[in-house]
Amino acid sequence: MTSHTPRLTPRFRMQWEEAQQAWVLLYPEGMVKLNTSAAEILKRCDGSRDVPALVADLENAFGASGLESDVRAFLEVARQQQWVAW
Amino acid sequence: MGGLVIPTARPGPPLWLLAELTYRCPLHCAFCYNPVDFARTSADDELDTEAWLRVLNEARAQGSVQCGFSGGEPLVRDDLEVLVAEAHRLGYYTNLLTSGVGLTEDRAEALKRAGLDHIQLSFQDTTRELNDFLSHTRTFDLKQKVAHTIKANGWPMVMNCVIHRLNIDHVDKIIEMAVALDAEYLELANSQYYSWALLNRDQLLPSREQIERAERITNEYRETLGDSVRIFFVVPDYYETRPKKCMNGWGNVFLTVTPDGTALPCHTARMLPGLTFPNVREMSVGEIWYESDGFNRYRGDGWMSDTCKRCPDKEKDLGGCRCQAFMLAGDAAAPDPVCDKSPAHRVVRDAVARAQLPGKVSSAPLIFRDPKTSRQIAP
Ligand code: SF4
Ligand code: SF4
Numbered sequence: 455m456t457s458h459t460p461r462l463t464p465r466f467r468m469q470w471e472e473a474q475q476a477w478v479l480l481y482p483e484g485m486v487k488l489n490t491s492a493a494e495i496l497k498r499c500d501g502s503r504d505v506p507a508l509v510a511d512l513e514n515a516f517g518a519s520g521l522e523s524d525v526r527a528f529l530e531v532a533r534q535q536q537w538v539a540w
Numbered sequence: 541m542g543g544l545v546i547p548t549a550r551p552g553p554p555l556w557l558l559a560e561l562t563y564r565c566p567l568h569c570a571f572c573y574n575p576v577d578f579a580r581t582s583a584d585d586e587l588d589t590e591a592w593l594r595v596l597n598e599a600r601a602q603g604s605v606q607c608g609f610s611g612g613e614p615l616v617r618d619d620l621e622v623l624v625a626e627a628h629r630l631g632y633y634t635n636l637l638t639s640g641v642g643l644t645e646d647r648a649e650a651l652k653r654a655g656l657d658h659i660q661l662s663f664q665d666t667t668r669e670l671n672d673f674l675s676h677t678r679t680f681d682l683k684q685k686v687a688h689t690i691k692a693n694g695w696p697m698v699m700n701c702v703i704h705r706l707n708i709d710h711v712d713k714i715i716e717m718a719v720a721l722d723a724e725y726l727e728l729a730n731s732q733y734y735s736w737a738l739l740n741r742d743q744l745l746p747s748r749e750q751i752e753r754a755e756r757i758t759n760e761y762r763e764t765l766g767d768s769v770r771i772f773f774v775v776p777d778y779y780e781t782r783p784k785k786c787m788n789g790w791g792n793v794f795l796t797v798t799p800d801g802t803a804l805p806c807h808t809a810r811m812l813p814g815l816t817f818p819n820v821r822e823m824s825v826g827e828i829w830y831e832s833d834g835f836n837r838y839r840g841d842g843w844m845s846d847t848c849k850r851c852p853d854k855e856k857d858l859g860g861c862r863c864q865a866f867m868l869a870g871d872a873a874a875p876d877p878v879c880d881k882s883p884a885h886r887v888v889r890d891a892v893a894r895a896q897l898p899g900k901v902s903s904a905p906l907i908f909r910d911p912k913t914s915r916q917i918a919p
């Protein structure tokens with residue numbers, strides 16, 4: 455999946471919910487409350503960057519390193535849930 | 541959605557707002573979930589546009605994020621587009637629950653422009669001839685037109701069909717109809733025995749054999765259809781030994797506002813005796829949710845009978861459904877009689893036993909929902 459650019463699928467909408475102090479994914483008659491790391495990854499799934507770029511962006515933003523395997527694992531789950539596609 | 545009710549903590553926000561815009565409906569479903577006395581609410585009693593706009597704003601400010609527009613038939617209201625547009629502007633995810641009657645191309649386009657996110661199209665028994673329901677060309681033509689309109693506007697095609705004794709043996713035809721209409725999701729939901737469906741329970745409750753057969757057929761279709769249609773099959777809770785966690789907990793996630801503005805923790809709760817529910821004309825959504833007696837009454841576990849209070853499963857189902865407890869055990873604080881620990885479980889067992897008899901269980905005619913019948917039953 456190295457060269458692929460993950461993006462949120464049109465069925466899901468992501469937004470910040472003040473009352474829940476959380477990012478959520480909204481879909482027909484349902485909602486998923488996201489934890490911070492899931493939200494940070496999904497925010498960057500806009501089809502503009504591939505996974506290495508996404509990882510680099512995250513590591514840069516949070517001054518971290520070695521995030522790649524976690525990000526890939528999350529994206530795999532997110533794809534199974536059809537939140538993202540590539 | 542949602543978590544457990546913790547008795548002492550402040551409840552979470554009303555994440556789900558269900559706006560029952562009207563009880564008016566061109567159809568006459570024998571399983572209709574509107575209250576049996578719905579005809580007491582006339583069109584004149586309905587909240588007007590301005591009141592609904594205020595409800596949408598107040599609920600959003602309290603954290604509501606999913607908004608369902610239902611009825612009756614919500615398309616009967618000609619301000620639906622205005623309400624959807626406001627809900628969309630406020631940041632709700634907007635859902636329309638409709639039979640499709642009245643969803644012309646023009647209205648669909650207007651709803652799309654207003655920002656409607658999702659339509660759930662239900663199959664209903666549109667004619668009084670139940671056998672006609674599936675073969676009736678008018679029904680099919682209408683659904684086909686509506687399905688086409690929904691697709692053309694880029695909405696996912698989500699179909700819902702209420703299943704019962706009289707149509708469950710045609711589950712294959714229902715699935716094929718959904719495939720022909722290009723549905724992405726199909727919910728085959730067994731009727732729940734409230735309101736009109738309770739009046740008709742003996743005629744509507746399927747036998748165990750019928751349910752097993754329908755589930756088997758559904759599974760076969762799932763295999764051949766793969767991911768192209770996702771099919772959900774919901775068994776009637778009468779066939780369970782533990783109740784459902786009704787509404788995900790009383791006053792925990794769901795806020796229903798009825799056509800006349802009464803606020804309810806679930807759309808059938810108005811039947812419960814000794815409780816008054818607030819009206820959005822008189823109280824703000826925040827006060828209703830956090831402070832009204834109606835919403836606080838069955839939160840936590842203080843209200844529970846000893847059977848539930850001492851039960852290790854109480855966190856799982858919160859004692860089940862208050863309305864079902866009232867309807868079947870005569871006490872809204874009793875355990876839901878679906879539970880086999882309930883002293884009133886026999887009522888459910890007897891209904892299930894009757895449902896195993898072959899053919900017609902009751903010689904009484906089906907009672908179809910309509911205003912005249914409603915006024916006769918509940919003058
Ligand atoms: S269940 Fe049938 S009759 Fe009742 S509101 Fe829905 S479409 Fe109308
Ligand atoms: S006794 Fe009450 S809490 Fe326990 S499983 Fe039955 S309904 Fe639920």
